[in-house]
Amino acid sequence: MTFLAALILLSPLAMAIALGLFGRRLPGRTPGFLAFASAGVSFLCAATFCLRLLALPASERALSLPLYSWISVGSLDLNLGILVDPLSATWATVVTGVGSLIFLYSISYMQGDSGYRRYFTYLCLFLFSMLILVLGENLVLTFLGWEGVGLCSYLLIGFEYDKEQAAAAGRKAFLVNRIGDVGFLLGMFWAFWSFGTLSHETLASSVAGQAVSPWLALCFFLGAVGKSAQAPLFVWLPDAMAGPTPVSALIHAATMVTAGVYLLCRLSLLFAHAGWALMVVAIVGAFTALLAAVIALRQYDLKRVLAYSTISQLGYMFLACGVGAFSAAAFHVTTHAFFKALLFLGAGAVIHGLSGEQDLRKMGGLKKSMPRTYRSMWFGALALAGIPPFAGFFSKDEILGSAFAGGHYVLWSVGLVTAALTAFYTARMMTLCFHGSSRLAEGVHPHEAPPLMGVALSLLKWLSLFGGLALGVEALHFRPLHEFLRPVLDPAAEVLAIEHLSVSTMVVLLALAAALALAMWTLAKHWYLGDRQVLRRWELAAPAVARWIAHRFYVDEAYHAAIVRPLGALSRLCRNLDTHGVDGLFRGCARSAAGMGSVVRLLQTGVVHAYALWFLVGVVVFLWITVG
């Protein structure tokens, strides 16, 4: 049992070490296939654990497997151990499952890249870190994985490090994430100080029935905000698209960015006892969802549209956590991993087929030349837009339903507006990319993706279609994922006394959301297929609004002016103080010593008589003073 659990982690770690240190001689695509095999082994082990947990009675579904005592100082007793419970098993299965498909896709996508082996080394290291984050049995191990995925994210965003833009994006992601990490660290110190433990299991039991300071919860929330790109720390995610597209799919859409949601779910009991902290989570989530969806309306970079939609969907997950529907958040994480990975991989196939073109204005009419990619992308887009019966519909509307049931009508309406906007920008993206007339640049000949990429796409396609139906349909009381997660997430729901909607209300809400999504979808398709007169009239009606949206509300510029520029000025000042002030002082000392030396040096003529004369003078002066 312990061995099997350790194998989940060790398989990608061993492959990362092997590829990184000894993989130089491997020919062609071998590193890719080896990495895929290690991810596959990891997935099989994780899935086995899910099945084993299912076989256990609900109250015993938590296996803590200590490997050895790691740190033992005073009252701090940390084990290097693995905690397999429904929550971590679900996450590990999604991470390794979607991860394996993306590894498979990368084998073909990265072919011919000079950094092929390096790419797969980083990817394996990322998978290992993510699994440590999810499976670690205490907060310190989670933090270890948290930092590990941050590092791998940095390395992979800056994968093409000779491009200034990619290197800068990597740096930005790393630095912005540090702000969140400070929150995580502070939260960890505070939690240890008040509860005397960092282990997830004992923490949950010692929190129960106690009032927790909301600020403690907000410290952890700050960490989650940084990692999951919520307002105001979302600026790094759109820039992170400078990395290779499969990396965007794996790290910046399907897995790493959901680590914040994982943390909230893992600490759900702590948040449930923390008073108004959950309200902050919900408001930040809803605000981010709306903001990112609005920005996505006017982006022309295919990957950036998807990046903003990721931020928006993560906002939904935070909203779900904030209204106490932690299992709905976990559900949305799962379905989002399917359809967003699919969309990114499809976008990668498009970019691959157009030899690197990412601008939606230079696409159009691709459905004829790339039929398979086109079909796959449609599945993903419909799931993202929340059109039934695709996966996103069920999970997103469960979140909206939970907000409605909790009496948070403002948050619910923000969520509903965001859902409408989501349908609109998704349809806009699909229309600009695949429909209409071709606007391709001269000499670009689109071609269909190679077969390995196609396999990954079609598997994710079916997951995006059936993922929602298979994992939970609330209105029918068919909720296997929620039942599975119950032992971990129910205590928090009980504390919060979550309300449930009647089936009739639920059906009305579902119908409303579906109708709205379909209407917006049709509208966007109609507007962007035609001569766009309507759009132009809208833009002329409110040019300032249009400009603000196109410039992403000037958030990046504001940060640049408020933080980056003053910091740059300060560091330049410090550098000048150092080179001219401190260095000048020491150089002055050296120079004055040398100057004195050059004066005294004149006395040493090398002529013996001169020395004798000086000697004589010295003796005379000496005698004069002593005797005279």
Place this chain on the structure above:
Amino acid sequence: MVELNHYLILSALLFGLGLIGFVVRRNSLIMFMSIELMLNAANLTFVACARHHVGAEGSVLALLVIAVAAAEVAVGLAILLALFRLKKTVNADEARELRA
């Protein structure tokens, strides 16, 4: 009657002669001899004072100076020889390589 002062004056004259010879002459051999002259002027003072005060310390010091001078001659002449081999001259001003 020859008094102590006469010895001291003679000794001072000899010392001055040696000093002037060392500073003025350029030939290292002569400079060397001038040093000997100064040493012996000091010796004369020691011995004269020993005689005047009726004690042995001055004579002992004079003997010590003679021993040191002998050693110094051995070293000094060796240096002179080496200098001559190197420069084909004993002129002290020619050897100023230690100039800064």
